[in-house]
């Protein structure tokens with residue numbers, strides 16, 4: 001038995017949800033480039049869960065369900081008011097999603113029908129939880145969700161209590177489409193491992209949130225923004241990056257386990273970042289990002305991943321840096337739950353082996369002799 005570090009190149013599941021072949025990403029066989037330009041996040045979530053795009057009445061029904069389920073139990077909001085105001089936002093989300101399970105009497109029902117309903121419910125409630133904490137920590141009351149608007153619209157509205165700009169809504173919606181699923185990424189693998197024990201969907205999603213939080217995965221988008229802020233001005237980009245590379249430090253938002261010639265999602269986020277900076281009449285963040293991209297690509301041959309240009313996009317939408325990874329979770333919830341449903345269709349416990357490299361032939365030494 002020989003271990004493969006990080007399971008690189010190991011095919012650990014079959015899936016018909018998303019695929020990556022020759023650098024092309026598809027959800028259910030549809031190229032992400034098409035979906036990013038033409039689909040809404042609601043259509044995308046339906047596609048991931050059901051394997052086909054919704055017709056008009058199916059889409060309207062899903063939108064109604066999102067509206068009906070978006071409020072969260074008062075008890076969960078009351079608990080959130082007791083969380084430390086400075087708590088890590090992904091830890092908050094992980095805790096609050098876990099708490100939602102306590103108020104769902106069907107939490108442990110693992111039939112497809114029940115789990116699909118819980119997936120839709122979680123998709124509606126997670127934006128409400130994140131927006132609520134963003135307000136609670138500022139000493140403000142949470143804003144109740146609107147009915148009849150998209151998830152992107154509702155999230156931006158619940159953050160501020162004001163009607164969002166349609167351009168911001170479209171940009172966030174497109175970002176949600178781009179982040180929705182990504183084959184057997186680390187957080188999706190966590191979700192599948194958890195549900196494969198026949199645990200429950202809330203446990204699967206809680207595991208996934210904990211996994212997405214790390215800076216080598218979803219947490220990279222927040223780390224990118226921290227780097228862009230540290231750079232501050234365009235003229236500082238080159239010395240900053242040279243210093244990091246000379247110290248062999250990682251540049252967040254670059255590199256990928258699967259894509260070696262570039263992440264197909266990054267170009268959409270770069271375009272969005274450019275368009276938003278033109279609209280704002282301030283291209284500082286975009287210019288710094290492009291400079292960093294040129295330096296890292298030129299010197300290390302590493303290309304930006306989905307997390308790199310999303311940082312400048314979210315900042316230009318007025319969203320604080322520590323909500324970037326929770327926004328990733330809003331989107332990826334659709335993928336995690338699609339994988340949970342798929343895993344349960346033909347389940348087998350996920351239990352690989354480890355290559356033992358420790359000591360052998362040791363004898364027990366009584367405590368008084370140690």
Ligand SMILES: CC(=O)SCCNC(=O)CCNC(=O)[C@H](O)C(C)(C)COP(=O)(O)OP(=O)(O)OC[C@H]1O[C@@H](n2cnc3c(N)ncnc32)[C@H](O)[C@@H]1OP(=O)(O)O
Pocket residue numbers: 006215216217218220249250251252253254255256257258300302305306307
């Ligand atoms: C949504 C997502 O999860 S996308 C990924 C988000 N994560 C990041 O942006 C964090 C920065 N990137 C990374 O840490 C890595 O590229 C990962 C984690 C994404 C992929 O990791 P792996 O496939 O394990 O690649 P690994 O870390 O082994 O890198 C291979 C080599 O490239 C280097 N490298 C990889 N990424 C970077 C980077 N961002 N900056 C500098 N060097 C890098 C490594 O140091 C290593 O060099 P070495 O062989 O000289 O030691």
Ligand SMILES: O=C([O-])CC(=O)C(=O)O
Pocket residue numbers: 179181182184185186217256257258305306
């Ligand atoms: O697939 C991965 O390893 C990471 C990634 O890009 C994602 O989860 O979107």
